[in-house]
Amino acid sequence: MSGIELSPAWTLILGAALVPWLRGAARAVWTIALPLAGMLQLWWLPAGEFGQLGFLGEELLLVRADRWSVLFAWVFLIAAALCSIYALHVRDWLQPAAGLAYAGAAIGAVFAGDLLTLFVFWELTALTSVLLVWARATPAAFGAGMRYLLVQLASGMLLMLGALQQLAATGSLRFEHIGLEAPGGLLIFLAFGIKCAFPLLHNWLQDAYPEATEAGTVFLSAFTTKLAVYALARGFAGTGELIWIGAAMTAFPIFYAVIENDLRRVLAYSLNNQLGFMVAGIGIGTELALNGTASHAFSHIIYKALLFMSMGAVLYRVGTINGTDLGGLYKSMPWTASFCIVGAASISAFPLFSGFVSKSMILSAAGEEGLLLTWLVLLFASAGVFHHSGIKIPYFAFFAHDSGKRCAEAPANMLAAMAIAAGLCIGIGVYPAPLYALLPYPVDYQPYSGSHVLTQLQLLVFSALAFSVLMRTGIYPPEMRAVNLDSDWIYRRFAPALVHGAEALLAMARATLGGAARAAGRRLGALLERHHGAEGVLARTWTTGGMALWAALLLAAYLVVYYL
Amino acid sequence: MRPAERRYWLDRKRNVDKVYWGVWGLCALLFLVEPLVHKHGEFAFEDWFGFHGLYGFVACVGLVLAAKGLRRLLKRPKDFYERH
Numbered sequence: 001m002s003g004i005e006l007s008p009a010w011t012l013i014l015g016a017a018l019v020p021w022l023r024g025a026a027r028a029v030w031t032i033a034l035p036l037a038g039m040l041q042l043w044w045l046p047a048g049e050f051g052q053l054g055f056l057g058e059e060l061l062l063v064r065a066d067r068w069s070v071l072f073a074w075v076f077l078i079a080a081a082l083c084s085i086y087a088l089h090v091r092d093w094l095q096p097a098a099g100l101a102y103a104g105a106a107i108g109a110v111f112a113g114d115l116l117t118l119f120v121f122w123e124l125t126a127l128t129s130v131l132l133v134w135a136r137a138t139p140a141a142f143g144a145g146m147r148y149l150l151v152q153l154a155s156g157m158l159l160m161l162g163a164l165q166q167l168a169a170t171g172s173l174r175f176e177h178i179g180l181e182a183p184g185g186l187l188i189f190l191a192f193g194i195k196c197a198f199p200l201l202h203n204w205l206q207d208a209y210p211e212a213t214e215a216g217t218v219f220l221s222a223f224t225t226k227l228a229v230y231a232l233a234r235g236f237a238g239t240g241e242l243i244w245i246g247a248a249m250t251a252f253p254i255f256y257a258v259i260e261n262d263l264r265r266v267l268a269y270s271l272n273n274q275l276g277f278m279v280a281g282i283g284i285g286t287e288l289a290l291n292g293t294a295s296h297a298f299s300h301i302i303y304k305a306l307l308f309m310s311m312g313a314v315l316y317r318v319g320t321i322n323g324t325d326l327g328g329l330y331k332s333m334p335w336t337a338s339f340c341i342v343g344a345a346s347i348s349a350f351p352l353f354s355g356f357v358s359k360s361m362i363l364s365a366a367g368e369e370g371l372l373l374t375w376l377v378l379l380f381a382s383a384g385v386f387h388h389s390g391i392k393i394p395y396f397a398f399f400a401h402d403s404g405k406r407c408a409e410a411p412a413n414m415l416a417a418m419a420i421a422a423g424l425c426i427g428i429g430v431y432p433a434p435l436y437a438l439l440p441y442p443v444d445y446q447p448y449s450g451s452h453v454l455t456q457l458q459l460l461v462f463s464a465l466a467f468s469v470l471m472r473t474g475i476y477p478p479e480m481r482a483v484n485l486d487s488d489w490i491y492r493r494f495a496p497a498l499v500h501g502a503e504a505l506l507a508m509a510r511a512t513l514g515g516a517a518r519a520a521g522r523r524l525g526a527l528l529e530r531h532h533g534a535e536g537v538l539a540r541t542w543t544t545g546g547m548a549l550w551a552a553l554l555l556a557a558y559l560v561v562y563y564l
Numbered sequence: 565m566r567p568a569e570r571r572y573w574l575d576r577k578r579n580v581d582k583v584y585w586g587v588w589g590l591c592a593l594l595f596l597v598e599p600l601v602h603k604h605g606e607f608a609f610e611d612w613f614g615f616h617g618l619y620g621f622v623a624c625v626g627l628v629l630a631a632k633g634l635r636r637l638l639k640r641p642k643d644f645y646e647r648h
Contacts, residue, residue: 258631259638331572367606375607379616383623399574450601455610458594458617461587466624468587477632483645484638492645 004051007063007111008038008077009121012104019097028088031096035081035103042073049113058173061113067440068294072110072230074438075298076103078424079222079305086309086417087215098131099219106223110230114173115163115188118231122159122195125224126152132216133208141211147491148208152224155194162187178235189236196228196279197272199248203488205272206256210264210321214312217264221271221308222301229278229297238285243366246280247374249273250381256486257388261479263321263397264311267304270347270389273381274300280378281362284369287441292361294439299354299428303346306421307393310340313410313418314397323392323479328402336410337398339418346425348390348460349382354428356456357435357447364445383463390460391467396479591617 015034022030047070051062080103087096105128109121126149133145165184167173178185190201197205209220236242250273257269274296281293313336314329315321330337342353349355359382366375409415428435436443470476531538573579595614603611610616641647 254627255631255634258628259635330574331570364606370606372607379619380623380627383620384627387624387627402575449604451603451605454594454598454601455603455605455616458598458614459620461590461594462617462620463624465587465591466621466628468584470625470628472584475632476628477635480635480639481642483640483642484635485640486638 006041006045008041009104009108011038012100016097016100020093031084035077038077063111064113069110071438073107075301076107079301082417083219088413089411095135098128102128106227115175123156133212136213144208144211148204151204155191158187159191192228192231200487203486206268207488209268214316218308221304226297233282242283246276247377249276254384261322277362284365289365291439295358299358302424303343306343309418313414317407323396326397327400330398332407333409339422340394342422344390348386351453352429354425357432386460386463
């Protein structure tokens with residue numbers, strides 16, 4: 001017993017390899033048993049470092065169990081269990097197999113104690129997760145998956161380069177606090193930033209997540225970005241730049257969320273916005289802020305999964321997830337609608353729901369540090385997230401104008417997964433003590449004060465009032481079947497246009513130059529023809545008299561030159 | 565048309581009106597109880613009467629109007645990326 005066998009990562013990755021060989025009930029039991037077995041392992045895993053091994057002369061550390069990694073491993077296992085239940089109705093083996101391997105890779109990355117091990121699992125999350133996008137088997141999903149994979153692998157390359165620079169400078173690959181000034185620090189920061197969907201590096205998320213399968217998107221929403229949050233918290237806590245990056249991340253995606261039609265894409269934008277709160281917390285870097293980031297990641301994974309599950313259920317039953325085509329579904333899917341509202345209340349941070357007890361720590365930390373502007377932006381984003389995730393998602397899917405669509409309620413396994421997730425959202429919100437006990441630093445924070453509850457309720461209910469007034473007056477922008485330009489335009493339109501433009505320019509240059517060269521060649525040919533051709537001046541047969549005259553002239557010229 | 569589909573509570577416009585005015589009522593209630601609660605924010609202006617409510621309302625109206633404006637700049641046909 002060295003402790004390394006207690007890492008749940010192996011259980012999920014190796015167990016996932018068996019999924020393709022199982023059918024029916026055996027597969028169902030197996031896919032749910034794997035995350036549960038992982039939880040048992042994690043329960044027994046003591047704090048400490050296990051699995052040191054030498055590789056090409058470097059010291060690797062496969063499992064580092066401390067408060068940060070254990071907290072994230074717990075929530076990753078909970079998410080994996082929820083996703084497995086949610087995917088039980090899926091007939092193909094690819095989705096549960098890829099999903100569980102993906103969860104295992106994310107847990108392996110969280111436990112990695114050195115940058116090389118982190119890199120290996122970092123890339124494994126990319127390779128396994130893209131299968132969940134491709135499993136949708138549409139041309140759009142294939143394209144989006146390809147773009148997603150390229151971006152993820154680029155992040156991995158940057159991580160590798162940064163790690164090598166650090167190794168060259170310090171002789172160690174250990175993954176501790178890095179900071180921007182450290183050798184390779186900027187490269188690693190960018191690698192984490194891509195996976196964390198920093199502004200302008202974010203668009204792979206909104207591009208790929210809504211193209212995945214119903215269950216695939218739920219898996220995707222849980223692991224990749226939160227792994228990046230974990231890595232940032234470990235490597236770059238207290239990096240001031242992150243406060244601004246995080247604040248920008250909370251604010252700008254919500255404008256897109258208001259005008260987006262695909263409701264799973266709306267959720268992808270709000271996922272980006274929630275990551276902003278965590279990133280800002282890492283930038284603030286106090287114990288309260290980092291506790292806020294860790295607890296918000298925990299509750300976020302569950303309520304975001306719940307929201308994606310409810311929208312996935314709608315997509316599964318109705319066949320579309322566009323706001324323009326939905327409405328009135330509460331009549332057909334009352335349970336799904338109720339669970340969706342629980343998720344919406346949690347992401348909006350209503351008192352008694354999970355977001356309230358975690359997000360408030362980050363705002364309080366910003367206030368305690370006197371970061372006025374950051375605090376105002378975060379408060380704006382808090383109102384905005386209620387507006388587009390809390391109200392818009394349930395309203396357009398389940399209420400609004402009745403689309404006339406009638407369908408069956410979601411399958412029992414989907415409802416079960418949603419019920420458990422909703423129970424956790426409310427449980428954490430009502431009784432946050434167990435979550436607080438898991439946090440990286442001792443918690444001295446009381447979310448439920450009269451002042452706090454009142455101010456939060458005012459913020460939210462007045463936001464609801466704004467929505468109601470704008471809806472009733474017809475000012476609220478209607479949903480439209482359209483594409484909204486985002487930063488993916490740069491690599492989907494601008495860069496290809498640039499390449500096509502350069503190609504066209506080259507072709508034009510070749511055509512012009514080629515034409516000119518051919519014309520010059522023709523002119524040269526004509527000139528030679530004129531002088532040396534059969535009838536040319538220099539080629540025709542001369543008369544004897546003419547020859548004698550030219551010879552006499554040349555001799556005379558020679559004589560003149562001789563006497564000069 | 566399906567014959568005799570059940571009529572839901574929200575199908576009546578009168579009830580939708582009730583929900584709408586209910587939100588107004590809830591807002592009024594939250595203002596009414598404010599004097600009973602001792603507020604202790606990190607910034608002095610948080611203690612102004614109704615600050616969070618007004619901030620939430622203004623933020624959301626601003627957000628929607630700005631997004632509506634942005635749409636003029638960002639909106640493209642649905643098959644924008646499929647065209648060549």
